[in-house]
Amino acid sequence: MEQPPEAIRSQEGQLSPFDWYAEMRAEDPVRFDEQREMWDIFRYEDVDRVLKDHDAFTARRTREDNEFSSDAEDDTGMLQTMITADPPEHNRLRGFVDERFQPGSIREYQPRVEAVTEDVLDALAGEEQFDFVDEFAIPFPVTVIAELLGIPAERRDQFKAWSDALIARPKNGTQTEIQRIQQERQQARQEMSDYFTKLVAERRGGDGDDFITLAANTEELSREEKVGFCILLLLAGNITTTNLLTNAIWSLEEQGLTDAVRTGAIGRKQVIEEVLRYRSPVQSLNRIAIADVELNGKQIQAGDAVTLWLGAANRDSEVFDTPEEFRPERRPNRHMAFGMGVHFCLGAHLARMEADVAMQQLLERFDRLDADLSNLDPLYSLYGLKSLPCEVNRTASP
Numbered sequence: 001m002e003q004p005p006e007a008i009r010s011q012e013g014q015l016s017p018f019d020w021y022a023e024m025r026a027e028d029p030v031r032f033d034e035q036r037e038m039w040d041i042f043r044y045e046d047v048d049r050v051l052k053d054h055d056a057f058t059a060r061r062t063r064e065d066n067e068f069s070s071d072a073e074d075d076t077g078m079l080q081t082m083i084t085a086d087p088p089e090h091n092r093l094r095g096f097v098d099e100r101f102q103p104g105s106i107r108e109y110q111p112r113v114e115a116v117t118e119d120v121l122d123a124l125a126g127e128e129q130f131d132f133v134d135e136f137a138i139p140f141p142v143t144v145i146a147e148l149l150g151i152p153a154e155r156r157d158q159f160k161a162w163s164d165a166l167i168a169r170p171k172n173g174t175q176t177e178i179q180r181i182q183q184e185r186q187q188a189r190q191e192m193s194d195y196f197t198k199l200v201a202e203r204r205g206g207d208g209d210d211f212i213t214l215a216a217n218t219e220e221l222s223r224e225e226k227v228g229f230c231i232l233l234l235l236a237g238n239i240t241t242t243n244l245l246t247n248a249i250w251s252l253e254e255q256g257l258t259d260a261v262r263t264g265a266i267g268r269k270q271v272i273e274e275v276l277r278y279r280s281p282v283q284s285l286n287r288i289a290i291a292d293v294e295l296n297g298k299q300i301q302a303g304d305a306v307t308l309w310l311g312a313a314n315r316d317s318e319v320f321d322t323p324e325e326f327r328p329e330r331r332p333n334r335h336m337a338f339g340m341g342v343h344f345c346l347g348a349h350l351a352r353m354e355a356d357v358a359m360q361q362l363l364e365r366f367d368r369l370d371a372d373l374s375n376l377d378p379l380y381s382l383y384g385l386k387s388l389p390c391e392v393n394r395t396a397s398p
């Protein structure tokens, strides 16, 4: 993974990432970082251009520099999934599934997502205090993906354990701990890969409406690519959604807006869009130049790596009024939290629906939902929190 520069870590005495972005947008919007040997790009217009210029910038990966996509690629070895493919190859890898992630199809999944939300909340029955990240924001999206992939209920715990191993981060950072986590991650990947290989073979020719059957029956993908697709859904759709949910509860508490959303004075969908902009779950993406390009007066050469700071673009005052303020009512809200161009997030509509259903049920189930913001420990560059302690009162008759 590309470590975000020290300066963006919000430790005491250091700049917050958002202060750093503001400084960079104003003073050095396209800059070469000698230490990381890559370009950093901060303004909306420039990020937008790079993401849409598939002739000059590739999503193929040749450097270990981005957690978001490197995990996906490690899993499938050298094999490409859509996230690291360029057009026209990209279209082959994504085309078979695009329709199933459009708003119409996503609406059909809503009852199943509602049922998953109820189950995850039922597991919290009787608790007056819980960690929102561990007890809700992590298990909820994993279970949704398991449901949509058609993972049998009795394998869900195993599935969750694999997912936990994939997202585990060292807590104390000792060499032994890092090695253990890497080994467990490797093992989880291998087991998952074996498991999906088996399911893809079993479901070939079947008529189920799950994503494994869909992949199994397409002529477009090789067997390994089908397995890669299943693993990509798990990797791309989980921590990101975990962070959106966490950042939503964090932002509502911080802004004192929880009750306004509960009463409907502020729409949930608008809140979700503003959280995506204001605390973007994916703060940065990476590309590699495949042609010489001039960008904002700087000469980027073929072979150069670039980091596109979505979190900075989403607070660019050229595009957003008062960008440093959390304002759910802003319209339009042209954030690029889901990226731009052909790689625009496949799961964007699903993630939005998951967040909407989750927020609705949380606010129905608890007539008080207080998040404790006294000891926040943000994670970058997939931006969220390690934990978010909450105190709740259960609504008398839901």
Ligand code: HEM
Residues within 6 Å of the ligand: 059, 069, 082, 083, 084, 094, 145, 232, 233, 236, 237, 238, 240, 241, 244, 280, 281, 282, 285, 286, 337, 338, 339, 340, 342, 343, 344, 345, 346, 347, 348, 350, 351
């Ligand atoms: C791509 C963000 C949820 C599946 C992306 C990209 C971003 C993103 C920024 C572009 C990557 C790039 O250009 O290199 C998010 C955020 C989410 C979220 C912020 C939640 C709030 C999901 C979910 C799924 C998903 C729930 C699937 C179930 C994908 C896939 C791609 C992708 C497959 C690759 C698309 C392509 O390369 O054509 N996502 N994502 N994402 N996302 Fe999401």
